[in-house]
Amino acid sequence: xxxxxxxxxxxxxxxxxxxxxxxxxxxxxxxxxxxxxxxxxxxxxxxxxxxxxxxxxxxxxxxxxxxxxxxxxxxxxxxxxxxxxxxxxxxxxxxxxxxxxxxxxxxxxxxxxxxxxxxxxxxxxxxxxxxxxxxxxxxxxxxxxxxxxxxxxxxxxxxxxxxxxxxxxxxxxxxxxxxxxxxxxxxxxxxxxxxxxxxxxxxxxxxxxxxxxxxxxxxxxxxxxx
Amino acid sequence: xxxxxxxxxxxxxxxxxxxxxxxxxxxxxxxxxxxxxxxxxxxxxxxxxxxxxxxxxxxxxxxxxxxxxxxxxxxxxxxxxxxxxxxxxxxxxxxxxxxxxxxxxxxxxxxxxxxxxxxxxxxxxxxxxxxxxxxxxxxxxxxxxxxxxxxxxxxxxxxxxxxxxxxxxxxxxxxxxxxxxxxxxxxxxxxxxxxxxxxxxxxxxxxxxxxxxxxxxxxxxxxxxxxxxxxxxxxxxxxxxxxxxxxxxxxxxxxxxxxxxxxxxxxxxxxxxxxxxxxxxxxxxxxxxxxxxx
Numbered sequence: 001x002x003x004x005x006x007x008x009x010x011x012x013x014x015x016x017x018x019x020x021x022x023x024x025x026x027x028x029x030x031x032x033x034x035x036x037x038x039x040x041x042x043x044x045x046x047x048x049x050x051x052x053x054x055x056x057x058x059x060x061x062x063x064x065x066x067x068x069x070x071x072x073x074x075x076x077x078x079x080x081x082x083x084x085x086x087x088x089x090x091x092x093x094x095x096x097x098x099x100x101x102x103x104x105x106x107x108x109x110x111x112x113x114x115x116x117x118x119x120x121x122x123x124x125x126x127x128x129x130x131x132x133x134x135x136x137x138x139x140x141x142x143x144x145x146x147x148x149x150x151x152x153x154x155x156x157x158x159x160x161x162x163x164x165x166x167x168x169x170x171x172x173x174x175x176x177x178x179x180x181x182x183x184x185x186x187x188x189x190x191x192x193x194x195x196x197x198x199x200x201x202x203x204x205x206x207x208x209x210x211x212x213x214x215x216x217x218x219x220x221x222x223x224x225x226x
Numbered sequence: 227x228x229x230x231x232x233x234x235x236x237x238x239x240x241x242x243x244x245x246x247x248x249x250x251x252x253x254x255x256x257x258x259x260x261x262x263x264x265x266x267x268x269x270x271x272x273x274x275x276x277x278x279x280x281x282x283x284x285x286x287x288x289x290x291x292x293x294x295x296x297x298x299x300x301x302x303x304x305x306x307x308x309x310x311x312x313x314x315x316x317x318x319x320x321x322x323x324x325x326x327x328x329x330x331x332x333x334x335x336x337x338x339x340x341x342x343x344x345x346x347x348x349x350x351x352x353x354x355x356x357x358x359x360x361x362x363x364x365x366x367x368x369x370x371x372x373x374x375x376x377x378x379x380x381x382x383x384x385x386x387x388x389x390x391x392x393x394x395x396x397x398x399x400x401x402x403x404x405x406x407x408x409x410x411x412x413x414x415x416x417x418x419x420x421x422x423x424x425x426x427x428x429x430x431x432x433x434x435x436x437x438x439x440x441x442x443x444x445x446x447x448x449x450x451x452x453x454x455x456x457x458x459x460x461x462x463x464x465x466x467x468x469x470x471x472x473x474x475x476x477x478x479x480x481x482x483x484x485x486x487x488x489x490x491x492x493x494x495x496x497x498x499x500x501x502x503x504x505x506x507x508x509x510x511x512x513x514x515x516x517x518x519x520x
Contacts, residue, residue: 100316108287118284119283122280129266129290149277149280152274
């Protein structure tokens with residue numbers, strides 16, 4: 001069995017525990033591949049360093065549908081695997097939107113769209129002010145970009161030259177009115193990458209980029225939302 | 227009060243590497259020198275109040291202590307969900323410092339006024355609210371806020387009393403009536419108008435510049451029958467807390483403050499105080515009518 005197949009089986013098993021659904025292939029989860037590459041290859045954070053002030057930060061702005069996020073956190077040891085068996089129960093740590101106060105390794109609680117990028121900009125500014133080299137990643141959805149608050153943060157992050165900030169937009173073409181001309185164009189002043197959101201090497205390459213002067217946006221294109 | 231805020235926060239930036247200031251253009255000029263010395267901790271995001279609050283939440287999550295500042299309607303009303311989620315839901319703290327209060331910007335009109343700011347924060351958990359009544363009360367509040375990670379709102383106003391009082395979370399009794407006399411509680415800049423309105427009335431006058439958390443125990447000690455609360459924001463904002471503090475005392479309450487009706491008039495802050503019945507004559511009339519009804 002290849003390493004990829006092992007990973008796929010593990011995450012598939014975890015997702016089944018979480019959703020109780022045997023039929024969903026891991027590819028049904030639009031964020032799964034990006035999240036796996038982040039935690040497996042990019043982020044300088046582990047369960048042991050989850051409270052270190054100079055850790056890399058990952059902020060899930062698109063807080064709805066967090067099954068893939070929870071599965072990756074369990075696979076990487078941030079949370080016990082048996083937490084996945086109880087989603088949204090009265091004593092569960094895992095809700096339909098994540099709460100940072102309840103889940104180790106979760107940097108922000110989200111659900112209402114359009115909050116993560118502003119928090120990520122503040123996080124990147126706070127790390128820079130303290131002289132930390134850490135990177136800040138924030139994941140959004142293409143429909144989430146409808147929220148105007150994102151565009152406040154996009155403009156300011158470029159002006160403030162937040163070169164340690166990377167935004168990832170999962171593009172499954174679910175925005176009601178779409179983004180004619182492409183999503184990357186909505187990030188003026190940023191360096192941009194557009195990748196196949198299922199190609200792990202391409203995702204890794206895009207997430208590794210940082211041009212030392214500008215924030216970076218990675219548009220990860222996946223199948224249109226069914 | 228704004229000058230005191232700028233001076234004190236600028237000093238905190240020099241003294242404490244945790245201090246950060248987040249602005250949305252308002253007062254940016256006043257912080258120009260501080261920005262020059264601390265470009266990474268004096269952040270003007272432009273006219274973007276949602277972002278201002280989100281940035282503050284992010285800064286706090288990395289361990290900094292953000293002071294966030296604008297006109298009250300932009301700082302509180304406009305960014306309410308960011309205050310709720312980017313600070314409260316993240317369990318992050320910040321010091322929100324507003325100017326403008328209810329109608330300091332009387333000639334600017336309703337767009338620049340926020341009589342509902344404290345009522346909005348009352349829908350959320352864990353906010354301390356300071357309403358200083360004198361510029362000299364401001365610096366100690368801001369300095370104390372640097373030493374913790376609480377969620378704190380400081381409501382600055384161009385209206386103020388003739389003298390400053392000490393910083394305490396307890397109600398301060400400034401004039402004591404006979405045992406059992408009606409109690410008039412004045413919040414922040416409402417103290418001098420209350421003292422003038424009740425000059426020859428046999429009432430106990432208490433003062434607070436920290437209405438949240440309300441000193442309910444202190445109020446319970448004072449009130450035996452009637453209580454009048456005079457607040458510089460929406461009338462009745464504190465009624466829920468006063469009722470809770472006095473739940474075992476048969477009593478009558480009168481809550482005075484800014485009315486809900488939009489004035490659609492300009493003029494001066496003194497004009498608005500008169501229209502809302504918050505000048506000494508208006509207060510006197512309301513309080514006397516209430517007490518005579520007993």
